[in-house]
Amino acid sequence: MAWEHFAHGADIGVRGIGATQAEAFEQAALALTAVVADPAGIAAQVGVDLCCEAPDIELLFADWLNAVIYAMATRDMLFSRFELRIDGHALTATAWGERVDRERHQPVVEVKGATYTALSVAQDAGGAWVAQCVVDV
Amino acid sequence: MDPARLTRIGECEWQLPMTGAMRVPGIIYADEALIRDMDDKVPEQVANVAMLPGIVKASFAMPDAHWGYGFPIGGVAAFDPDEGGVVSAGGVGFDISCGVRMLRTGLSVAQVEPLKRVLADTLFERIPAGVGSTGALRLSADDMDAMLRGGAGWAVAQGYGAPGDLERIEEHGTMAGADPRRVSDAAKRRQRDEMGTLGSGNHYLEVQRVTDVYDRMTAESFGLAEGDVVVSIHCGSRGLGHQIGTEFLREMAIGAKEAGIVLPDRELACAPIRSALGERYLGAMRAAINCALANRQILTQLTRRAFHAVFPGARLEVLYDVSHNTCKLETHVVDGRPRKLYVHRKGATRAFAPGHPDLPLAFHATGQPVLIGGSMGTSSYVLAGTSRGATAAFASACHGAGRSMSRHEATRKFGGRKVVDDLAARGIVIRSPSMRGVAEEAPLAYKDIAAVVDAADRAGLARKVARVQPMACVKG
Numbered sequence: 245m246a247w248e249h250f251a252h253g254a255d256i257g258v259r260g261i262g263a264t265q266a267e268a269f270e271q272a273a274l275a276l277t278a279v280v281a282d283p284a285g286i287a288a289q290v291g292v293d294l295c296c297e298a299p300d301i302e303l304l305f306a307d308w309l310n311a312v313i314y315a316m317a318t319r320d321m322l323f324s325r326f327e328l329r330i331d332g333h334a335l336t337a338t339a340w341g342e343r344v345d346r347e348r349h350q351p352v353v354e355v356k357g358a359t360y361t362a363l364s365v366a367q368d369a370g371g372a373w374v375a376q377c378v379v380d381v
Numbered sequence: 382m383d384p385a386r387l388t389r390i391g392e393c394e395w396q397l398p399m400t401g402a403m404r405v406p407g408i409i410y411a412d413e414a415l416i417r418d419m420d421d422k423v424p425e426q427v428a429n430v431a432m433l434p435g436i437v438k439a440s441f442a443m444p445d446a447h448w449g450y451g452f453p454i455g456g457v458a459a460f461d462p463d464e465g466g467v468v469s470a471g472g473v474g475f476d477i478s479c480g481v482r483m484l485r486t487g488l489s490v491a492q493v494e495p496l497k498r499v500l501a502d503t504l505f506e507r508i509p510a511g512v513g514s515t516g517a518l519r520l521s522a523d524d525m526d527a528m529l530r531g532g533a534g535w536a537v538a539q540g541y542g543a544p545g546d547l548e549r550i551e552e553h554g555t556m557a558g559a560d561p562r563r564v565s566d567a568a569k570r571r572q573r574d575e576m577g578t579l580g581s582g583n584h585y586l587e588v589q590r591v592t593d594v595y596d597r598m599t600a601e602s603f604g605l606a607e608g609d610v611v612v613s614i615h616c617g618s619r620g621l622g623h624q625i626g627t628e629f630l631r632e633m634a635i636g637a638k639e640a641g642i643v644l645p646d647r648e649l650a651c652a653p654i655r656s657a658l659g660e661r662y663l664g665a666m667r668a669a670i671n672c673a674l675a676n677r678q679i680l681t682q683l684t685r686r687a688f689h690a691v692f693p694g695a696r697l698e699v700l701y702d703v704s705h706n707t708c709k710l711e712t713h714v715v716d717g718r719p720r721k722l723y724v725h726r727k728g729a730t731r732a733f734a735p736g737h738p739d740l741p742l743a744f745h746a747t748g749q750p751v752l753i754g755g756s757m758g759t760s761s762y763v764l765a766g767t768s769r770g771a772t773a774a775f776a777s778a779c780h781g782a783g784r785s786m787s788r789h790e791a792t793r794k795f796g797g798r799k800v801v802d803d804l805a806a807r808g809i810v811i812r813s814p815s816m817r818g819v820a821e822e823a824p825l826a827y828k829d830i831a832a833v834v835d836a837a838d839r840a841g842l843a844r845k846v847a848r849v850q851p852m853a854c855v856k857g
Contacts, residue, residue, distance in 0.1 A: 253449070254454055303631065317623075346511070354580060354581045360647040381788070
């Protein structure tokens with residue numbers, strides 16, 4: 245399991261890698277958090293339940309990131325742990341985190357939304373699931 | 382990009398020939414050096430836009446064009462509803478009506494320079510900026526709808542500014558056709574704490590000095606002279622616009638197939654203008670434009686109050702307010718006949734020519750002020766719309782420098798503290814809640830704005846009027 249960022253001209257790409265689609269989605273959400281602040285400094289104190297449903301797995305991934313972005317924006321929270329279950333093209337999840345502390349978290353930037361640019365959910369040559377897209381900041 | 386991919390048709394004008402499913406050619410305005418520096422994704426995205434139904438004349442890219450999502454940033458395209466034209470949520474983007482407002486302060490560099498640190502501190506204290514910042518206003522459901530209908534006009538009625546401000550704003554401060562009923566509860570909820578906030582990323586409030594005047598008569602009409610101090614505010618429609626963009630992008634991506642639209646890129650999600658979905662989006666998107674106009678109006682008044690605390694009696698007047706992520710219904714002459722078109726500008730500024738009926742009287746002789754934002758350490762520019770520009774790219778010009786370096790690379794190369802110290806050594810005061818944010822927005826992470834503006838000027842899209850340089854910057 246791993247997450248990483250990839251370069252985009254104006255913005256930034258988030259990528260999650262895992263043994264399952266669910267793991268890849270969880271890791272990508274960590275990559276999303278890391279656009280804003282260091283996940284290591286965010287306490288997993290409060291759980292927020294999220295759910296999404298979409299016509300295909302790629303839109304489900306974008307919906308997932310947008311659900312996390314919306315929860316961050318409207319609850320003034322940052323998340324550092326995700327538990328996620330995918331059932332077909334629907335998912336249920338719990339995101340664990342805490343309220344933003346501007347001094348301690350030093351948040352860098354708001355994420356406006358997950359785009360469909362470089363959007364993919366697929367297995368790599370080694371069989372690992374990779375979920376990624378560019379997010380607008 | 383290799384210029385050999387394009388056909389040069391003017392000093393600063395290049396054509397991307399029609400291939401495959403392109404309905405019109407692409408036109409990129411830039412000099413050869415800018416073309417060589419341009420990402421290969423730009424012509425790819427220009428070509429993709431050219432494939433959309435109902436596109437008129439060409440798919441355009443401005444001199445600051447760079448890889449965006451769906452449209453290039455710096456992309457302009459117009460669509461005719463009578464020819465099956467579309468409106469694209471991807472073509473407007475997430476930060477609907479992001480734009481720049483410039484205020485004249487009536488103060489000189491000599492007056493402001495000794496107090497610029499105090500001024501920067503006062504602005505930083507009073508202008509909510511950065512992640513998690515909240516505004517003082519909490520709107521009821523009825524007030525939210527009134528704001529979404531009224532835009533800056535609503536803000537003035539609430540005591541944020543004066544009626545005279547409104548004529549110095551595109552659409553005279555209120556975008557017609559806004560329909561708050563088309564804005565989801567989720568989008569309204571996301572905006573609840575964000576009225577009168579600057580945001581983050583490349584958004585800023587900057588105190589600037591006028592260093593160069595290129596067109597003295599126009600500058601005088603705009604009320605600008607060398608040594609004047611102005612303020613530029615760069616921000617958009619905040620969480621409400623982001624959520625509207627997110628929701629309609631999804632709905633249009635899913636609905637395109639049913640509407641018989643083949644999307645070369647999912648991000649170009651669009652719907653026929655004459656469809657229920659297209660009309661709903663237009664109603665919501667126009668409401669988001671009003672949200673952005675109201676937001677910049679509130680920030681203007683907060684800026685005035687901050688100035689008054691440091692310079693009692695200072696009169697800050699709006700020079701102009703432009704939006705650079707929009708879709709607007711405009712009349713343009715194409716092949717000798719006026720046509721009503723839906724013009725998408727994604728990272729591009731409207732630049733109406735002298736005499737345009739939508740301009741306030743003050744700008745009838747000069748053309749529209751075109752405000753081009755730089756980065757913290759570089760110049761910004763004031764340009765004016767031209768007759769040549771009106772017939773070139775549907776009266777459009779560039780919007781900024783455009784990034785030359787990803788945020789990651791910028792963070793690797795520059796430390797935020799060092800950027801602040803280097804700028805301080807050049808006399809530029811930075812106030813920001815995030816040092817990593819400052820590093821990501823380091824001036825060297827952007828293209829040379831002078832080259833971009835020169836290309837826009839030489840291409841005739843707009844003409845240079847004045848250059849301003851930063852004295853102090855509040856960075857979100």
